[in-house]
Amino acid sequence: MLGRSLIPDSERFAAPLLERIGVRGRVQLVLWASMTIVFAVALVSFFSAPLMDVDVAISAGESISDLLLQMKQKALSASDTTLDTNSRVALNDDFKSLRDQITKVVNNADFNGVNMVKSGGTTVYALANDSGSTKMTVAAEDLSLGGPNISLTAAASFNSASSASAYIGIIDSDVASVNTTLTKLGTGSNALAAHLKFVKNLQDSLTTGISNLVDADMASESAQLQALQTKQQLGVQALSIANQSTSIMLSLFR
16 A cells, blocks of 8 residues: 555556647647648749749830830831931831840740730739638730730831831830739739748748747656656655665564
């Protein structure tokens, strides 16, 4: 009886940590947070690709805007009535070369099979929650020649001062339209980038939180186990002393 009262129950020492009070709830919390991190990692991937698609489209739009401005300069120079024919022909050749570069930029504005600025371009989507019920959308913007945003056609050219002059107003309108599409694309890119940053911060916070939670649990359980082991050792020592005292008392009656 003496030994039983002094030595803690060995089964209690052997009980798994997960069966102790409060541990199950913490484990469930860690599992939930881990699943959330997995989802956050997936969202980072989902947002990165659409963001790159939009950024490529913006880069193409900026190049097209610059090319249009150069074309305007060529048309403006060719509209000079005092210009000789050979000079006007040379300016027209430059004008057509710049025109054709716009088509090349549109066709090459492709990232991972997605082109947002060609005729019939791809609208990109990004998931905004784990159920997929909410999406962030950035619409495609057609920047092809003769399209809804650029009225200048793929056959545009001039052969006189008056025909060159007519393109100045057309190109001004096209530049304004392209800049409007760039604003829309920029807004979409900023929205995607902001949400991507939020998801990355969430991922980092959850990772840090789980690490702190696990470290805290391990430290707590380690301290409790050490305390219980110390009690067990003290119990064994007390039992040994008690047994020795009993032997000493019995020897007095011999």
